[in-house]
Amino acid sequence: MRLRFVAGEVWNGLRRNSTMALSVALVTFVSLTFVGAAALTQMQVQQLKDAWYGQVEVSIFLCQPGAFEDNCAEGPVTTVQQDEILEVLEEGNVSDLVQSVYVETREEVYENIVEADDTGVYSHVEPEDFAPVLRIKLHDPEQFQVVADATAGLPGVQSVYDQREVFQDLFSLLNSATILAAVLAGVMMLTAVLLITTTIRLSALSRKRETNIMRMVGASRSLIQAPFMLEGAVAATGGAILAIAGLWFAVRYFVEGWLTGSIPWVDYISSDDVWAVAPWLILAAVGLALIASLFTLKRYTRV
Amino acid sequence: MIRFDEVSKVYSRGARPALDGIDVEIERGDFVFLVGSSGSGKSTFLKLILREERATSGDVWVAGRQLNRLSNWRVPQLRREIGAVFQDFRLLPNKTVYQNVAFALEVIGKSRREVKATVPEMLELVGLAGKERRFPHELSGGEQQRVAIARAFVNHPPILLCDEPTGNLDPGTSVGIMRLLDRINRTGTTVLMATHDDEIVDQMRKRVIELKGGRLVRDQDRGVYGLETV
Numbered sequence: 001m002r003l004r005f006v007a008g009e010v011w012n013g014l015r016r017n018s019t020m021a022l023s024v025a026l027v028t029f030v031s032l033t034f035v036g037a038a039a040l041t042q043m044q045v046q047q048l049k050d051a052w053y054g055q056v057e058v059s060i061f062l063c064q065p066g067a068f069e070d071n072c073a074e075g076p077v078t079t080v081q082q083d084e085i086l087e088v089l090e091e092g093n094v095s096d097l098v099q100s101v102y103v104e105t106r107e108e109v110y111e112n113i114v115e116a117d118d119t120g121v122y123s124h125v126e127p128e129d130f131a132p133v134l135r136i137k138l139h140d141p142e143q144f145q146v147v148a149d150a151t152a153g154l155p156g157v158q159s160v161y162d163q164r165e166v167f168q169d170l171f172s173l174l175n176s177a178t179i180l181a182a183v184l185a186g187v188m189m190l191t192a193v194l195l196i197t198t199t200i201r202l203s204a205l206s207r208k209r210e211t212n213i214m215r216m217v218g219a220s221r222s223l224i225q226a227p228f229m230l231e232g233a234v235a236a237t238g239g240a241i242l243a244i245a246g247l248w249f250a251v252r253y254f255v256e257g258w259l260t261g262s263i264p265w266v267d268y269i270s271s272d273d274v275w276a277v278a279p280w281l282i283l284a285a286v287g288l289a290l291i292a293s294l295f296t297l298k299r300y301t302r303v
Numbered sequence: 304m305i306r307f308d309e310v311s312k313v314y315s316r317g318a319r320p321a322l323d324g325i326d327v328e329i330e331r332g333d334f335v336f337l338v339g340s341s342g343s344g345k346s347t348f349l350k351l352i353l354r355e356e357r358a359t360s361g362d363v364w365v366a367g368r369q370l371n372r373l374s375n376w377r378v379p380q381l382r383r384e385i386g387a388v389f390q391d392f393r394l395l396p397n398k399t400v401y402q403n404v405a406f407a408l409e410v411i412g413k414s415r416r417e418v419k420a421t422v423p424e425m426l427e428l429v430g431l432a433g434k435e436r437r438f439p440h441e442l443s444g445g446e447q448q449r450v451a452i453a454r455a456f457v458n459h460p461p462i463l464l465c466d467e468p469t470g471n472l473d474p475g476t477s478v479g480i481m482r483l484l485d486r487i488n489r490t491g492t493t494v495l496m497a498t499h500d501d502e503i504v505d506q507m508r509k510r511v512i513e514l515k516g517g518r519l520v521r522d523q524d525r526g527v528y529g530l531e532t533v
Binding site for chain 1: 387409410
């Protein structure tokens with residue numbers, strides 16, 4: 001009976017205060033769109049990191065003939081030096097960070113360079129002009145610096161190069177975008193809380209007569225407050241659903257429909273990822289409304 | 304049923320007490336008029352019984368409960384044992400007569416069947432049978448007050464508090480309301496009515512409690528409105 005009563009009150013409340021309900025829904029929509037966008041951007045960054053970092057390698061260039069680095073003063077790398085370097089990587093302190101080491105022989109290095117060279121600059125070089133290169137895959141590419149520090153000073157090492165550096169700028173750009181979206185989301189959430197608070201306060205004031213009668217005839221505080229809280233929650237959930245729909249359309253038609261075609265070499269998030277974010281957005285909306293109303297109603301629906 | 308032991312109420316520090324050392328007992332089934340000029344403390348007296356306010360000192364007992372020690376979450380339970388009727392009726396304008404009365408039962412969780420059985424019975428008792436579907440604005444003042452009484456009494460509370468229930472009504476209509484309250488009192492319900500209506504008090508010849516400046520100045524069985532005017 002009480003459930004029916006509360007449901008009836010919620011329905012009546014929404015009907016009578018439809019403009020207020022709409023404003024709560026819209027502000028929640030905008031703020032949760034930002035929250036969702038921030039989450040999706042972060043997911044995209046993570047996805048790119050996973051995809052690209054999985055492929056990137058740390059390359060240790062060994063001293064080749066004629067190299068002028070201090071480390072190479074004694075001449076090209078020797079087999080003994082190469083073995084010592086490999087020992088550090090495979091059995092030394094950093095061995096638990098290393099997934100695999102591939103030794104690219106000077107012949108392979110030569111072939112790769114000559115193959116990629118369409119200008120003819122390298123046409124007169126021989127495999128003997130190169131030194132082998134160690135291609136290292138790490139369990140966690142973020143640990144690059146540790147491996148670099150452990151190997152850079154070793155005799156026979158000309159330079160250590162991390163392909164990850166290529167992506168660093170892009171990732172910092174994407175991370176900045178996530179932070180910006182998160183800050184905007186925070187501001188919008190605050191706006192939403194304030195608006196929901198004001199809306200529920202107005203709603204409680206406009207129904208003072210009703211709540212007074214409820215108090216007088218012995219309704220419990222929770223029963224008096226429930227319709228207001230649920231009204232806020234329903235309106236906010238409406239906003240969350242709009243936000244989810246908005247994000248889904250953006251990912252479906254902008255990312256999947258357009259970006260994938262225009263810049264195809266990037267691994268993009270898909271509309272399925274929106275569904276992963278969706279339950280959290282609804283939870284956030286309901287939580288937002290309930291918290292806002294709990295604080296407001298304490299004052300306006302006293303027993 | 305209602306007992307005040309040395310009850311005082313001061314609203315703000317340093318102000319004159321709204322009630323000052325009130326000692327009074329109202330038995331089950333009593334019909335009591337609470338009289339006194341504006342500001343004499345009648346409303347505070349009723350608010351203390353409804354636990355809308357707490358006494359500053361002294362003990363208020365209502366239906367076996369000591370209200371000063373009653374926790375907030377038990378207040379709704381107390382109010383279910385007290386019906387309240389006001390001068391301004393306090394009906395919900397967008398609900399029909401039936402819905403207004405049913406509202407009181409719905410909010411305390413009565414079943415639909417109970418509501419369906421009780422509300423028409425109550426409307427019959429207050430003389431509004433056949434007007435279930437009317438809205439408050441379609442009723443006369445007297446009829447609106449009858450709806451308010453039906454709502455207050457539909458749960459059959461042992462106590463009925465009436466704050467100037469005839470204050471907005473003409474003398475003829477007031478008589479009808481008083482007959483109704485008398486009838487409810489005869490079912491064993493304690494009725495406490497704050498009023499300025501001397502004619503009614505004089506006609507009914509019930510117990511009269513008079514407050515003046517927050518003090519109890521008269522408690523008289525079969526009394527009249529003002530002693531000095533008799």
